[in-house]
Amino acid sequence: MSVAVGDPGVIARHGRGAHRRRTPRVLAATSVIVAAALLVPVVFLLVDAGQVGEASIARLLFRGLTASLLWNTVRLAAVTTLLCAVIGTSAAWWIERTALPGRRAWAVLVILPAAVPDFVIAYGWLSAAPWLTGYWGAVLVMTLGLYPLVYLPVAASFRSADPGQEEVARSLGLRPATVFWRVTVRQARSALLGGCLLVSLALLAEYGAFEMLRYQTFTTEIFTEFQVGFNAPAACALSLVLVALGVIILGGEASLPDRGRTSRVGPMVARAGSRLSLGRATVPVLVALSLLVAMALGVPVGMITYWLVHGGVSTLPATTSLLSATLYTAGYSAAAAALAALLALPVALLAVRHRSRWSRVLERSTLLVQALPGVVVALALVYLGTNYLLPLYQTPPMLVVAYAVLFFPLALIAVRATVARAPVGLEEIARSLGKRPLRARLEVTLPLIAPGIAAAFCLVFMASVTELTATLILVPTGVQTLATQFWAFTSNVSYSAAAPYAAVMIALAVVPALLVGRWFSRNQSPSATLQP
Amino acid sequence: MQRRLRPLTASLALAASAALVSLVGCGGSNADPANTLVLYNGQHEQTANALIAAFEQKTGITVQVRSDDEDVLANQIVQEGANSPADLFYTENSPALAFLSSKGLLSSVTPSTLAEVPAQYDSPQGDWVGVSARVSVLVYNTNMLQASQLPTSITQLADPRWKGLIGIAPSETDFQPIVTSLDMSEGATATVHWLEALKTNAGDHTYPDNETLVAQVNSGAVAIGVINNYYWYRERAEIGASGMHSKIAFFAPRDPGYVVDVSGAAVLKSSHHQANAERFLAFLVSPQGQQIIANTDSFEYPLDPSIPAAGGQIPFASLQPNPISIAQLGTGATAVALLQQAQLI
Numbered sequence: 001m002s003v004a005v006g007d008p009g010v011i012a013r014h015g016r017g018a019h020r021r022r023t024p025r026v027l028a029a030t031s032v033i034v035a036a037a038l039l040v041p042v043v044f045l046l047v048d049a050g051q052v053g054e055a056s057i058a059r060l061l062f063r064g065l066t067a068s069l070l071w072n073t074v075r076l077a078a079v080t081t082l083l084c085a086v087i088g089t090s091a092a093w094w095i096e097r098t099a100l101p102g103r104r105a106w107a108v109l110v111i112l113p114a115a116v117p118d119f120v121i122a123y124g125w126l127s128a129a130p131w132l133t134g135y136w137g138a139v140l141v142m143t144l145g146l147y148p149l150v151y152l153p154v155a156a157s158f159r160s161a162d163p164g165q166e167e168v169a170r171s172l173g174l175r176p177a178t179v180f181w182r183v184t185v186r187q188a189r190s191a192l193l194g195g196c197l198l199v200s201l202a203l204l205a206e207y208g209a210f211e212m213l214r215y216q217t218f219t220t221e222i223f224t225e226f227q228v229g230f231n232a233p234a235a236c237a238l239s240l241v242l243v244a245l246g247v248i249i250l251g252g253e254a255s256l257p258d259r260g261r262t263s264r265v266g267p268m269v270a271r272a273g274s275r276l277s278l279g280r281a282t283v284p285v286l287v288a289l290s291l292l293v294a295m296a297l298g299v300p301v302g303m304i305t306y307w308l309v310h311g312g313v314s315t316l317p318a319t320t321s322l323l324s325a326t327l328y329t330a331g332y333s334a335a336a337a338a339l340a341a342l343l344a345l346p347v348a349l350l351a352v353r354h355r356s357r358w359s360r361v362l363e364r365s366t367l368l369v370q371a372l373p374g375v376v377v378a379l380a381l382v383y384l385g386t387n388y389l390l391p392l393y394q395t396p397p398m399l400v401v402a403y404a405v406l407f408f409p410l411a412l413i414a415v416r417a418t419v420a421r422a423p424v425g426l427e428e429i430a431r432s433l434g435k436r437p438l439r440a441r442l443e444v445t446l447p448l449i450a451p452g453i454a455a456a457f458c459l460v461f462m463a464s465v466t467e468l469t470a471t472l473i474l475v476p477t478g479v480q481t482l483a484t485q486f487w488a489f490t491s492n493v494s495y496s497a498a499a500p501y502a503a504v505m506i507a508l509a510v511v512p513a514l515l516v517g518r519w520f521s522r523n524q525s526p527s528a529t530l531q532p
Numbered sequence: 533m534q535r536r537l538r539p540l541t542a543s544l545a546l547a548a549s550a551a552l553v554s555l556v557g558c559g560g561s562n563a564d565p566a567n568t569l570v571l572y573n574g575q576h577e578q579t580a581n582a583l584i585a586a587f588e589q590k591t592g593i594t595v596q597v598r599s600d601d602e603d604v605l606a607n608q609i610v611q612e613g614a615n616s617p618a619d620l621f622y623t624e625n626s627p628a629l630a631f632l633s634s635k636g637l638l639s640s641v642t643p644s645t646l647a648e649v650p651a652q653y654d655s656p657q658g659d660w661v662g663v664s665a666r667v668s669v670l671v672y673n674t675n676m677l678q679a680s681q682l683p684t685s686i687t688q689l690a691d692p693r694w695k696g697l698i699g700i701a702p703s704e705t706d707f708q709p710i711v712t713s714l715d716m717s718e719g720a721t722a723t724v725h726w727l728e729a730l731k732t733n734a735g736d737h738t739y740p741d742n743e744t745l746v747a748q749v750n751s752g753a754v755a756i757g758v759i760n761n762y763y764w765y766r767e768r769a770e771i772g773a774s775g776m777h778s779k780i781a782f783f784a785p786r787d788p789g790y791v792v793d794v795s796g797a798a799v800l801k802s803s804h805h806q807a808n809a810e811r812f813l814a815f816l817v818s819p820q821g822q823q824i825i826a827n828t829d830s831f832e833y834p835l836d837p838s839i840p841a842a843g844g845q846i847p848f849a850s851l852q853p854n855p856i857s858i859a860q861l862g863t864g865a866t867a868v869a870l871l872q873q874a875q876l877i
Contacts, residue, residue, distance in 0.1 A: 059872075060872070063872075063875065064875060065875045133736060134736070211740040212740065214736065214738055214739070214740070221877075224703045224877045226603055226604065226607060227601065227603045227703060227705065230603055230606050230607060230627070230628065230631040230863060231868075232607045232610065232611070375604065379607060379608065379611050382608055382611040382612060383611045386611065386612045386613065386615040386616070387613075387615070390615055393615075393617065394617060469604075472598075472599070472600040472601075472604065473600065473604065473608055475598075477570055477596045477597070477598045477617065478596040478597065478598070484599070488577045488599060491741075491743070494770055495770075496770075
């Protein structure tokens with residue numbers, strides 16, 4: 001039981017209460033289908049890796065380079081995940097829970113770095129500080145690019161959390177710092193751990209930025225196998241090491257003590273908490289946030305501006321209009337974001353509301369795809385598409401499904417965190433009052449978990465906008481997206497011609513970020529200020 | 533409750549309609565499939581587009597193009613197998629074509645098309661045709677080095693005096709032909725030693741691609757590197773002659789580091805449009821196609837000896853490279869194994 005204070009019992013049911021309820025068949029079946037679809041790339045890996053002789057796998061795996069690649073991967077994941085957790089949680093708390101000046105603007109600014117292609121962040125930093133390569137360069141660039149993965153679910157969780165618990169804790173005389181650790185962070189625990197999981201898995205699969213920063217990990221090695229050896233089977237065999245690392249990370253997180261659900265209590269409408277005044281801390285917090293935005297957004301945007309202004313005229317003609325590329329990108333990404341959020345819903349409901357060993361394994365298995373390099377997932381879909389779904393191959397629905405598969409983990413973490421906060425009791429009351437189960441779920445639970453769904457949409461949308469590897473492989477032949485055009489120009493050293501495409505990618509991400517921000521501010525009462 | 537449902541409903545509707553628009557409204561053209569070719573393109577997109585535009589105008593055949601790195605495309609074609617939507621494959625280097633050739637995925641090219649370019653630049657099996665060529669050169673920063681200080685052989689770059697001065701891009705596909713060439717001239721053991729020395733000399737200056745390498749030499753981050761000729765010309769076209777603080781230089785004639793590498797194209801066996809696809813290959817090597825390559829900003833050598841390359845480069849015929857054959861370059865598997873042994877990749 002994680003709720004420290006105030007528990008009316010009947011309304012907010014926890015832990016064991018959920019076990020007694022039968023798992024609805026539709027929910028279970030949908031979740032199994034979703035999980036199966038997400039495991040396709042892993043199965044493909046196993047099959048393809050089977051084609052490689054043991055000798056050549058051994059030759060690749062058992063050499064000095066492998067040990068240093070493993071060490072590089074592990075030390076980067078550990079430090080970057082920790083930094084992302086600290087930055088993401090602090091920013092979320094300041095923006096969602098305190099009377100910080102300009103909260104709405106900050107809420108948009110801090111998530112935008114998720115929409116900057118890693119390549120641009122890396123290139124921006126390398127131009128500003130050419131010495132910034134290797135380990136610390138990788139830590140810096142990846143932290144700045146990935147902390148939104150922690151921020152978004154944690155912020156959504158703070159938003160839907162019950163302010164009453166903090167208020168009661170304060171009224172009982174606990175100091176603000178104690179309230180923060182004992183109540184606030186604990187309320188966002190599921191979101192925070194989920195975000196950290198996403199960051200560490202994403203680090204396993206990252207390629208573009210590390211290539212720029214000249215930091216070698218297992219994934220850069222896998223790409224090299226593809227690139228210079230045309231050796232897809234060997235690359236797949238090496239990817240199995242990533243799967244193993246992913247399983248270790250997932251298992252490690254799962255072995256942490258289970259705190260159960262922490263749903264809100266008290267009035268059943270979303271009530272905004274009173275905002276804590278930052279007092280004398282206001283200026284340092286504003287400086288910290290400004291620094292964060294300047295580093296994560298300012299440097300790459302400055303780079304793009306520089307390209308636009310100083311790049312001069314590119315000698316290369318464009319192969320598509322900026323508008324057409326923007327529309328295709330927005331359409332595909334929005335569809336993928338909606339699909340991923342929709343698919344995450346049953347899995348999250350099953351994992352939270354019907355806890356069992358198998359629902360936990362099923363849910364965890366859907367996160368594995370995050371640890372796989374994009375090229376591996378895309379080639380698995382190529383195999384699937386050309387062998388079993390030929391009419392769909394290289395059509396828009398296939399690309400949308402590919403994005404939804406690649407970024408499903410982002411959606412799941414965001415949705416799950418808020419499902420964990422929505423009390424089952426409310427839905428049960430609605431049903432006892434005669435609502436049909438599905439209707440009760442749609443009308444009662446859905447609005448409660450809406451912040452999570454919105455965060456999921458936002459995350460998947462931004463990730464899809466900048467996705468390149470799978471896009472190049474699966475986009476309908478002849479169609480150009482912002483990312484493919486950006487790539488076409490940068491691979492020809494035409495940074496000036498590439499810059500507008502990067503600028504529009506960031507601009508596109510402003511739209512969901514603003515929408516999400518507006519939506520929440522609508523549901524919030526004007527902030528009252530409490531003295532700590 | 534009702535009030536709060538509205539934004540949710542609205543955004544779900546928005547998302548759903550966005551999904552519909554993208555699913556219904558996007559993708560592909562309405563071209564007649566029988567008269568349409570699909571080209572998987574690993575070459576410079578702009579060069580390919582210029583060639584396609586002229587071909588479409590001349591023949592009335594539509595060509596849809598999918599561009600990606602040649603290695604990804606080659607792996608993709610293998611995965612697609614008999615159901616590949618691709619009719620044609622156009623690459624920057626020969627190993628990608630040799631790889632598909634070794635898998636038996638390419639159709640034989642008509643002898644008259646093969647005859648348009650010197651035989652040594654075509655597939656030894658006759659299943660792809662050479663289209664253009666590039667040559668490996670030294671690039672050096674003119675503020676840091678004089679022409680007289682340059683090595684005459686690539687083997688000299690292993691000398692400790694280049695430590696901290698040289699940059700390399702060993703994972704570039706363009707680097708493999710040099711390794712193969714060195715292996716042919718000096719043998720495997722010497723090549724691995726050379727690679728290891730190169731790795732030590734380069735240290736942190738190991739770059740992901742030749743674009744970065746040429747930019748780093750030009751900016752003075754390193755003094756010297758080995759690239760393919762056209763990267764330097766692309767850099768110059770992009771930043772202007774006034775921004776260039778580097779020059780290119782050739783190794784001594786027939787040095788193992790002096791290598792000509794071929795860009796080529798092929799028709800896939802799985803294509804249902806063999807005749808039209810053949811016409812595209814014939815167009816690539818025709819005087820019109822070769823002239824387009826010479827005119828675009830890719831700065832490669834057309835294989836037609838009568839057409840000079842762009843940018844005022846020395847004529848292709850006067851190059852004196854190490855005479856290694858396309859068959860010797862192969863799929864690059866030996867070079868890759870040596871690079872792995874030296875732990876450069």
